[in-house]
Amino acid sequence: MPGLASKLKLWVLATRPFSFPCSMVPVVLATAAAAPVRAWRWDVFAACILGVLCLHVAANLLNDYFDFTCGVDTRVEEEGDRPGRMLVAGEFTPQGFARGAGLALAVAALVAAYVTWRAGPLVPVFYVLAIAGLYCYSAPPLKLKARGLGEVMMVIWFGPALVAGVAYVQVGAFPLPLMLMGVPIGFLTTAILVANNLRDLEEDAAGGVRTLAHRIGPRAAAWLYVFLVVGAPGGITMVGLAYGRPLLALTMLSLLTVIGPVRAVLAGRRLPDIDAQTARLPLSVGAIGTAVLVCGGGL
Numbered sequence: 001m002p003g004l005a006s007k008l009k010l011w012v013l014a015t016r017p018f019s020f021p022c023s024m025v026p027v028v029l030a031t032a033a034a035a036p037v038r039a040w041r042w043d044v045f046a047a048c049i050l051g052v053l054c055l056h057v058a059a060n061l062l063n064d065y066f067d068f069t070c071g072v073d074t075r076v077e078e079e080g081d082r083p084g085r086m087l088v089a090g091e092f093t094p095q096g097f098a099r100g101a102g103l104a105l106a107v108a109a110l111v112a113a114y115v116t117w118r119a120g121p122l123v124p125v126f127y128v129l130a131i132a133g134l135y136c137y138s139a140p141p142l143k144l145k146a147r148g149l150g151e152v153m154m155v156i157w158f159g160p161a162l163v164a165g166v167a168y169v170q171v172g173a174f175p176l177p178l179m180l181m182g183v184p185i186g187f188l189t190t191a192i193l194v195a196n197n198l199r200d201l202e203e204d205a206a207g208g209v210r211t212l213a214h215r216i217g218p219r220a221a222a223w224l225y226v227f228l229v230v231g232a233p234g235g236i237t238m239v240g241l242a243y244g245r246p247l248l249a250l251t252m253l254s255l256l257t258v259i260g261p262v263r264a265v266l267a268g269r270r271l272p273d274i275d276a277q278t279a280r281l282p283l284s285v286g287a288i289g290t291a292v293l294v295c296g297g298g299l
Contacts, residue, residue, distance in 0.1 A: 011100070014064070014086050015057045018276040022158055022189040023056040024049060025286030029185060030166035032293035033178050044118050044169050051111035051127075052162070058104040059134035063145075065097040066138040071207050105131065119169035126165040133157045146209040150197075151190050151224075159186020177243045177299045184235025188282035191228035194221060195274040198265060222265045229258055229278070233285050240292075243299055247292045254284035 027048050031040060068087040086092050109127065116123040136142040137153055144153055163182035164174050197204065197213040198221050204211055213221035233251035240248025257280040264271045271277065293299060 016060045018279045021283040023052045025282045026162040030163040032290045033299035034170040036297040051108045054104040054108035058101040061097045061101040063138045148212040148215045154190040155186035158189035181239045184232045187228040187232040192278045194225045195278045251285050251288045257284045
């Protein structure tokens with residue numbers, strides 16, 4: 001049993017649970033914005049949470065799988081084993097990660113089938129687009145992350161695309177306010193990616209990967225990080241002011257959770273866990289924004 005418990009703990013760490021707010025927050029925020037709580041389709045909401053979580057797990061595992069098999073991840077960090085270095089450290093095999101991703105995608109497919117039955121025929125389209133996105137992000141031949149396009153993908157997939165899917169299954173439409181709010185929601189995840197790429201500049205370069213941080217330079221990437229961090233709650237605030245929910249300005253308080261990472265990035269200091277520290281932002285934005293939207297009866 002101790003051995004099984006240790007293995008399960010490693011599997012949990014391998015899925016990068018600190019990043020899950022990036023996929024959970026858009027689902028919760030979009031649902032809260034789409035309709036009053038009394039009108040929520042609760043079974044569909046729960047199914048979306050499970051399905052999106054499984055897709056996120058598959059994306060994290062496949063990203064590590066392809067980074068390892070393509071020679072991007074080649075050494076264990078001195079600061080300790082991060083989830084993305086578990087294959088390098090030999091704690092898992094690439095085949096194990098591939099099977100784990102396959103299982104997560106299978107569960108997500110079952111969830112998508114259920115939501116299709118309950119909410120409408122466009123659900124499989126969102127599922128297929130999600131799979132295409134998570135595969136093309138780091139897998140050959142496209143390897144969009146290595147071409148400096150990872151940030152663009154993150155804004156779209158974790159922002160308007162995910163918000164649009166949730167809006168469709170909840171109200172059967174794509175309300176303009178939700179689509180506008182989807183852009184700053186996408187900034188939340190993209191900020192984590194920029195932080196990760198800034199931290200891994202040297203290793204990515206050694207592995208032949210040129211992320212956006214390489215293409216625009218560390219200093220410009222640092223300011224991009226600040227723009228995304230501030231722009232996420234700032235954009236949500238602007239949508240709230242435009243559509244009668246001024247209390248969404250309270251999401252600006254979430255910036256208090258990332259003062260440390262912002263200072264480190266602007267000072268050029270390398271934080272080993274800057275991605276995990278930045279992940280506090282979507283969690284706090286989601287909590288505050290959802291509370292405001294629930295109390296206000298939606299957007």
